[in-house]
Amino acid sequence: MQINTQLNESDASKLAYIQQQTNQDVTEVVKHAIDLYYQQLQVKHKKPLALLEQTGFIGCGEAEPNLSVTGSYT
Numbered sequence: 253m254q255i256n257t258q259l260n261e262s263d264a265s266k267l268a269y270i271q272q273q274t275n276q277d278v279t280e281v282v283k284h285a286i287d288l289y290y291q292q293l294q295v296k297h298k299k300p301l302a303l304l305e306q307t308g309f310i311g312c313g314e315a316e317p318n319l320s321v322t323g324s325y326t
Contacts, residue, residue, distance in 0.1 A: 255282070
């Protein structure tokens, strides 16, 4: 796909800075920006349970099977 766009002075300046810092051409900068934005959106749309499962937080504790009934760790 070919993209043709106009950038205002501020955005053109930011693009030039990114290119200067990364030594990438415009195509590579745009591809990277799309990847980053895509990843951010994917995280925002994950359900909280999926995020907790991904971190390994759920199921990481150990206790007696009847802890919720007895309230005791022994």
